[in-house]
Amino acid sequence: MKKYTVAVLAGDGIGPEVTDACERVLSRIQDTSGAFELDLQRHDAGAHTFLDAGVALPDETLAATRSADATLLAAMGLPSVRYPDGREVAPQIELRERLDLFAGVRPIRSIPGVPGPLSDPRAHGLDSVLIRESTEGLFAGRERTEFASDGTWAKNEVVMTRSGCERVVRAAFQLAATRRRHIDRQPRVTLVDKANVLGTFAFFREIFESIAGEFPDVHSDCRYVDAMALELVRRPWEFDVIVTENLFGDILSDLGAGLIGGLGMAPSADIGTHHAVFQPCHGTAPDIAGHGLANPTAMILSAAMMLEWLGQRHDDAALTQSAVLIEQAVDEAFRPGDLRSVEVGGNANCQLITEAILRSIDTVG
Ligand code: ATP
Ligand code: MG
Numbered sequence: 001m002k003k004y005t006v007a008v009l010a011g012d013g014i015g016p017e018v019t020d021a022c023e024r025v026l027s028r029i030q031d032t033s034g035a036f037e038l039d040l041q042r043h044d045a046g047a048h049t050f051l052d053a054g055v056a057l058p059d060e061t062l063a064a065t066r067s068a069d070a071t072l073l074a075a076m077g078l079p080s081v082r083y084p085d086g087r088e089v090a091p092q093i094e095l096r097e098r099l100d101l102f103a104g105v106r107p108i109r110s111i112p113g114v115p116g117p118l119s120d121p122r123a124h125g126l127d128s129v130l131i132r133e134s135t136e137g138l139f140a141g142r143e144r145t146e147f148a149s150d151g152t153w154a155k156n157e158v159v160m161t162r163s164g165c166e167r168v169v170r171a172a173f174q175l176a177a178t179r180r181r182h183i184d185r186q187p188r189v190t191l192v193d194k195a196n197v198l199g200t201f202a203f204f205r206e207i208f209e210s211i212a213g214e215f216p217d218v219h220s221d222c223r224y225v226d227a228m229a230l231e232l233v234r235r236p237w238e239f240d241v242i243v244t245e246n247l248f249g250d251i252l253s254d255l256g257a258g259l260i261g262g263l264g265m266a267p268s269a270d271i272g273t274h275h276a277v278f279q280p281c282h283g284t285a286p287d288i289a290g291h292g293l294a295n296p297t298a299m300i301l302s303a304a305m306m307l308e309w310l311g312q313r314h315d316d317a318a319l320t321q322s323a324v325l326i327e328q329a330v331d332e333a334f335r336p337g338d339l340r341s342v343e344v345g346g347n348a349n350c351q352l353i354t355e356a357i358l359r360s361i362d363t364v365g
Contacts, residue, residue, distance in 0.1 A: 001037055006069065009044075012284045041068070045091045047089045071277040072277075104253070105305070107129045126259060129179065130253050172241050176189045187241070191208045253268070264294065328364045
């Protein structure tokens with residue numbers, strides 16, 4: 001039986017709560033399949049680690065994520081815990097840099113029975129994926145801000161490299177060409193930029209257009225980010241794979257999470273050439289931490305993305321089947337419409353949602 005090592009970083013706030021829930025689901029899925037073994041190994045990192053040990057991402061943890069087959073991360077950081085220079089402790093961002101995880105993959109898939117903000121029935125069938133470039137662009141400058149000594153200005157530099165743009169655009173086209181869709185449609189990649197205003201984005205667009213030529217079976221088009229914000233609210237069902245720059249991706253992926261019922265429903269993956277980290281889109285939600293109210297679905301669906309990625313990488317169909325089974329089980333748990341997380345005004349807590357998903361694994365599996 002094939003064995004896969006997974007580094008598990010539970011982190012802070014609601015992180016440990018959703019991690020416990022996710023481990024229960026993974027252990028059930030492993031028993032149901034019987035064809036692989038997941039060796040889940042917990043490691044310390046985060047704001048609490050920083051308070052205890054003076055370091056947010058210990059060397060042992062970083063080494064463990066490098067040697068594991070994949071990393072599962074819940075959420076890290078707390079508003080009150082900061083480095084001496086005032087920045088929030090955020091080892092998850094450091095991990096992205098250290099492991100060179102350049103593609104932030106965020107599915108915008110609606111789950112039946114989960115209310116979204118749009119009344120159009122087509123908004124209940126969303127099946128898009130947003131890919132956010134995660135190593136450069138407008139997001140990568142916090143620590144490189146220049147401030148005028150007299151306090152009259154602050155300045156950041158935006159850098160986009162040819163290799164950085166090429167690898168994320170290529171990842172988007174490869175995903176569009178091969179991804180498992182929930183609805184039948186022509187593969188399409190949409191670039192979101194602001195090429196009319198910033199030269200860096202014109203550069204990004206030119207690279208996008210040249211790579212698009214390598215994928216004749218995938219339709220391609222471009223949108224300005226302002227127009228895209230409007231379209232994602234007006235007709236989000238039209239998009240397939242969306243690829244964009246770091247900061248735009250950060251903003252639009254929260255919009256995407258809003259379309260599918262909140263951050264608690266939105267999984268993500270940060271993927272590089274050699275490593276991948278799977279984590280929900282949400283943060284540590286300190287306002288609800290410790291009360292068992294967190295929705296574990298985003299974390300559980302992130303684990304499904306992990307199984308799918310491992311399955312492809314190791315050509316192991318049992319893992320892919322288990323990924324599909326988790327998604328189906330989540331869909332079946334929510335389909336009747338009475339499982340409503342606190343985020344959307346319901347009262348289903350972490351335990352209730354986890355148990356509903358475990359039951360539906362038993363029924364679907
Ligand atoms: P970060 O800076 O790490 O992105 P954030 O400040 O944007 O974090 P989150 O921690 O993601 O904020 O949470 C925003 C709000 O969404 C929280 O206050 C919480 O009420 C809600 N929320 C987030 N995740 C969940 C979840 N899994 N279940 C229920 N509610 C959640
Ligand atoms: Mg946020």
